Amino acid sequence: MAENGRRLQDRIIDLIIDRGLAPGEPLPTEGQLVDELGVGRNSVRESLRALSTLGIVDIRHGYGTFVGAAPITAFTPGLLFRTRQSMQQDASVLRDLVEIRRVLEMSLIETVVDRADEDLVGELDDLVAAMESGDLVETDQRFHETLFRPLNNGIALELIGLFWTVYHRVETELDPPGPERAEICSEHRAIVEAVRAGDPVAARSALGAHFVDIEQRVARLGDPR
Template sequence: MRANGPELQDRIIDLILDRGFAPGAAMPSEPRLVEELGASRNSVREALRALHTLGIVEIRHGYGTFVGQAPLTAFAPGLLYSTRQSVRSDPAALGELLEVRRILEATLIEQVVERADDAFLAELDDAVTAMDAEGLSSADRNFHQLLYRPLHNRFAGQLIELFWVVYHQVESELEPAGDPEEIRRGHRGIVDAVRAGDPAAAKAAMTRHFTDIEARVARVRAHHHAPA
């Protein structure tokens, strides 16, 4: 029986893992995959294209196909589309996304406190200072990327980046953000708690950081469900 698209993709992934191909390694040629998988050339080509979209393989035209890094951010287009569609019918969908991000960051920040050194704290100070010189959105992104670096947790960093990108793409559905200075003070409060070596205070500061955003989502939701 001929494999369908998703099944063929799974078989290619199994081939990569079973043979221990590392990211960047060359994949077997397309004719070889056709022979080994017992699938048509078009089916293999379509499966590789689908895996390329997910970052699992990298198609370099003229050179061949290679094993990709498969970053979680490859899922951003799908998550963004799903979130935007959901927000149009019920803004609560954005609140759900924010809730997951808040829980993740508020939990991880406690571990950051345990690993922060003077050099790292100086970088965080510079990141907060940059919020005065750069656009607040760009500086906020850099701050959150930097904040969890001491954990050396690739998946956590990519998840936070994924949530950040999707949220800021959908943010236009909300009312404007609060006072920029208040937002900067919120970031400063997080750094101060980390510097004090207080995990509970750091978690509380991170939770407060999401208060304004969640309040904006709640107001949009209330307006959406208000009687006409």
């Protein structure tokens, strides 16, 4: 039964691709899908709901069903659940996520340095200043979004955002607590200064140092006390 449901979801996806429907464009009506796919109305509804959770379709009650943008963030609830479950045992999923995020950001930072301009550095300066007195978590997220914006790589930015969101949602469950605000701000300031100087080596070093505390805290999870 589940396999039949997956096949129907694939057929709906094929229909979207074959017709060249772009995000935001309407799908055929539920009745039209029933006729075209030769399946029951309930099966169509269940498949559309499943595709909606992945962001592939956008169900707007009272208006119809539209093609979704399928953002990577659609995987956040499942990944967050898996991460929190793992934290009750060995925190292996969280460690894997932090490692992937570190490798991804470290591999891209040199391109950021190469493409950075005065406007970008100015924005990063303002965000570090905001960290010192404002909402640290929210500003931290904006900092990383801004830092990697010169890449013009939407998938990379979504992945970084996904890993960031999951980590910070479970951060309060880490023990012991993380570094103080001043230390966090200092780490981000070092990244900005390296970007300002156009020094990719220093930028990689500063970004790597930013991950040290996170990795150490995660590594301590599950260790015998």
